[in-house]
Amino acid sequence: MRELTYYVASTLDGFIAAPDGSFDAFAPDPQFLQYMAAEFPETLPVHARGPLGIAEVPNKHFDTVVMGRKTYDPAVEAGLTSAYPHLRQYVFSRTLGHVDDASVTVVAGNPVDTVRELKKENGLGIWLCGGGELAGQLAPEIDRLIVKVNPVVIGSGTPLFTHDYQPRSWSLVDATPQAGGVAVLQYER
Structure with missing residues (x-):
């Protein structure tokens, strides 16, 4: 059975984006980008893979990515129907409709049901790209949490998780400090 991993950047105060949805507070150090290219190459979008020298590097951890529409929209605004053509992409939206790209599937239904079906398939893991x-909604299905904690506080924005009060415990399995003050924290359920 495949695992669902929420791999995401966060501020020290637990936000994954600014109030307007932008990611300007996350300015990755070039050395940290090299770490990401080596350890999680498939999580870098297509327009970054060439400049980082990983255009042809195979996926290490994930072959599928799931995201909400707010996470998908910035790629569309940049002229990309698929930011991750090297992955099977599922965009959860009740309003988006069809996308003219074979690597992108728009799902209007229940994300939990879709992820449960994806987990039953063979292959690499499933990456939950965002958002909060x-x-x-997928919190009960998340098996692994990898948070790239950035050394910045923004005060408000999109939280790491948005749901009713439901405490869930995680076990820290790795903590790796990176250049620029980022700490990559890995947790398992």
Whole structure:
């Protein structure tokens, strides 16, 4: 059975985006980008893979990515129907409709049902790219949490998880400090 991993950048105060949805507070150090390219190459979008020298590097951890529409929209605004053509992509939206790209599937139904079906398939893991609302809906299905904690506090924005009060315990399995003050924290359920 495949695992669902929520792999995401966060501020020290637990936000994954600014109030307007932007990611300007996350300015990765070039050395940290090299770490990401080596350890999680498939999580870098297509327009970054060439400049980082990983355009042809095979996926290490994931072959599928799931995301909400707010996470998908910035790629569309940049002219990309698929930011991750090297992955099977599922975008959860009740309003998006069809996307003219074979690597992108729009799902209007229940994300939990879809993820449960994806977990039954053979292959690499499933990456939950974002956002906080989708993470809140999928919280019971998340097997691993990898948070790239950035050394910045923004005060408000999109929280790491958006859901009702439901404490869930995690076990820290790795903590790796990176250049620029980022700490990569890995947790298992």
